[in-house]
Amino acid sequence: MPTRTVLVGSASGLHARPAALFVAEAAKQPMLVTIRTGDKKPVPARSMLAVLSLGAKKGTEVTLEADGDGAQDAVDTLADLLERDLDAADA
Amino acid sequence: MRELRGIGASPGAAAGPVYRLAPPPALPPLAQTFDPGAEKAAVRAAVLAVAADLARRADTARDATAAEVLRAQVMMVQDETLIDAADVAIDGGADAPHAITDVLAVHRAAFEAAGGYLAERVSDLDDLRDRLVAACLGLPMPGVPNPGHPYLLIARDLAPADTAGLETALVLGLVTAEGGPTSHTAILARTLGIPAVVRCAGILDVTDGALATLDGASGVVVAGVSTETVTTVNAARLAEIERRARSQGPGRTADGHPIALLANIGSARDLTGEVEGVGLFRTELLYLDRNDPPSHEEQVAAYRDVFAALPGRKIVVRTLDAGADKPLPFLRLADEPNPALGVRGLRVARQTPAVLTTQLAAIATAAAAADADVWVMAPMVATAAEAAAFTESCREHGLPTAGVMIEVPAAALRASQMLCHADFLSIGTNDLSQYTFAADRMCGDLADLLDPWQPALIALLASCAAAGVEVGKPVGVCGESAADPDFALVLAGLGITSLSMAPRSIPAVRESLAAHTLDECRQIAEAALAAPSPAAARAAAPAASRQLPLGGGTGSPR
Structure with a gap:
């Protein structure tokens, strides 16, 4: 099952604007993508409440996972997004 | 009618x-019997209604930050996991309002545990819960x-x-x-x-x-x-x-005596239109809703924004005015039975001196990089010794103009002694009323005691103003009373040198002063001081100005 572990790149962490952009992108993917921090329970990446509740800050290690056709693409798209600083003006 | x-x-x-x-809805007792299908439908209907309402607010909000918060709330309420978890709670025996409350409580706990920014967003979740519960109960949307x-x-x-x-x-x-x-x-x-x-x-x-x-x-x-x-x-x-928007220029009486009309602000955003300067820059905004104190750099940036907006103008910065009534987590102040009488304002520096010294250093750094004439003052000063210590600390930080606020009657009674150390006084009439009359500012039942026209308050203002006149140092008023176009005449007549208020109140006060000579203001002040009650003082003031042969005094436009 395609998996990627990345560090959150946004200055403010995975909340506010970065979380909104990430959740919106996750909702566009054709299958369910999950996100987790450390060994905690994976939560749906398209759930705003669950993603916020991760409390991921800049530099927190998060793991994305998905299954099915195109899962690798979905995981890569979201992982790339997470690594960028989404607080930056051009994001 | x-x-x-x-x-x-x-x-x-x-x-x-x-x-x-509408107030936030109270959660009713758990329904003893209900139809789970109907409760699940109620949750879905509430989600749709609340999401639509918040989306409409986001679209019409003028403030970009407010719109962003609202859009984030829309994403939270439309979250599929919210409905899924509510369904599980309903199957477990909860009705719709309790299911929503329980589900959001889980996220609330996670937000709080994460700390920092997320802990500060707990109020957004509480707002969502209140809206959803109100929608379930058929109550008006709170807020x-x-x-x-x-x-x-x-x-x-x-x-x-x-x-x-x-x-x-x-x-x-x-x-x-x-x-x-x-x-x-x-x-x-x-x-x-x-x-x-x-x-x-x-x-x-x-x-x-x-x-x-x-x-x-x-x-x-x-x-x-x-x-x-x-x-x-x-x-x-x-x-x-x-x-009033067309009224311009510095404050002065009909015969040209200057009374500076300054603005009370909390950040650079509050500066609207042209002002002579700032008489009260409240710095609390920087400290609110956060778990750690703002850094030196963060403070410098915020102060510089304000200083840069008013080159060459006077800006009076008030150091942090916090206490048990306006608690800040990082100060770790103990709960007090009487917060208004407790460790607040300058008194916080007794326990946590670093908060004040960091702030003074940041103000000095920002002031050095700007053209503005930066003054600094401390809130809640009670004794001349406190005034001496504060002004000395300001000078050590390279801040040349240091003053104190007069909010405590003890300080007002010793205004001359305060001015032995301080370069100026600024009277906060809201707190001075509260402490002079032993009447809580938030206690509406005692509103009559908090009337600035109370003769005892006017007497304290008069003695502070006289102390300033005697040594030639400025004595201003930065309480709400300065914004009253009639009371401004009393203050001018007492010898107060500046009035600081919400920027929008300035035009009406400017008009009022321009319609009266300094002599008229003095007569009005004398009449107000001699009056036996606030109502009599209010009535006596315009009457005193009308009796004058020179005219112009027909009461002030309101």
């Missing part, structure tokens, strides 16, 4: 349909109403959180059943330039949508007026606003 009486809290007239700020057209906002009282997203283009006036002239509602209304009446007992009996007028000077509210009346009142108000 029904005439209701309250206390005028922000001058001006307004008219329109009234809509109330500021949004009828989509201009209206008069009515409420029991307003808390800062209620009014954070207030759309000033839509809210023509405010009427509250409780509160007093120095309550949050009143201060907010004057800051935004919205006419307001507080302590209007009957207002909550008026139904939503009924047409009403309010007079923020006299405190009279009339419910059940005609559409024509509404049009007439609002047209007159608009004409007054346009006329």
Whole structure:
């Protein structure tokens, strides 16, 4: 099952604007993508409440996972997004 | 038509349909028997209604930050996991309101545990919960109403959180059943330039949508007026606003005696239009809603924003005014039985001196990089020794002009001694009233004691002003009373050298001063000082100015 572990790149962490952009992108993917921090329970990446509740800050290690056709693409798209600083003006 | 009486809290007239700020719904006892299918449907209906309402607010919000918060709330409420988890809770025996409350409580705990920014967003979750529960129970949406057209906002009282997203283009006036002239509602209304009446007992009996007028000077509210009346009142108000918008220039009496008219601000955003300077820069905003104190760099940036906006102008920065009544987590202040009488303002430096020294250093750094004439003052000073210690600390940090606020009667009684050390005094009449009359500012039942026209308060103001005149040092007023166009004449007559107020209040005070000579102001002040009661002082003031042969004094326009 395609998996990627990345560090959150946004200055403010995975909340506010970065979380909104990430959740919106996750909702566009054709299958369910999950996100987790450390060994905690994976939560749906398209759930705003669950993603916020991760409390991921800049530099927190998060793991994305998905299954099915195109899962690798979905995981890569979201992982790339997470690594960028989404607080930056051009994001 | 029904005439209701309250206390005028922000001058001006307004008219329109009234809509109330609904309180957050109370969670009813758990329903003993219910149909799980119906409860699940209720959750879905509530989600749709709340999401639509928040989305509409986000689309119409003028403030970009407010819109972003609202859009994030829409994403939270539309979260599929919310409905899934609510379904599970309902299958486990909860009705719709309890299911929503329980599900959001889990996220609330996670937000709090994460700390930092997320812990500060807990209020967004609480707001969502209140909205969803209200929708389930068929109650009006809590919070500021949004009828989509201009209206008069009515409420029991307003808390800062209620009014954070207030759309000033839509809210023509405010009427509250409780509160007093120095309550949050009143201060907010004057800051935004919205006419307001507080302590209007009957207002909550008026139904939503009924047409009403309010007079923020006299405190009279009339419910059940005609559409024509509404049009007439609002047209007159608009004409007054346009006329005042054209008023310009520094404050002075009819014979040219200068009385500086300064602005009370909390950040650079509050600076609207041209001002002579800032008489009260409240620095609390930087410290609120956070778990750690702002860094030196963060403070420098915020102060520089304000200083850069007013090159060459005077800006009086008040050091942090926090205490148990305005708690800040990082100060770790103990709970106190009487917060207003506890460790607040300058007193915080007794326990945590670093907060003050960091702030003074940041102000000095920002001041060094700007052209503004930066003054610094401390709140809640009680003794000359405190004034000496504070001014010395300012000078050590390279801040040349240091003063103290006069809010405590002990300090007012020793104004001359304060001025042995301080370069200036700034009288905070709201707190000085509270402490002189032993009447809580937030206690609406005692609003009459907090009236700035109380002779005892005027006597304290007079002795502070006289102390300043004697040594040639400035004594200003930065309390709400400075914004009263009539009371401003009293203050000028007492020898007060500057008046600081919400920027929007300045034009009316400027007009009032320009219509009176300094001699007239002195006579008005004498009459007010000699009056036996606030009502007599109010009545005596314009009468004193009318008796003068030189004229110009026909009372002030309000």
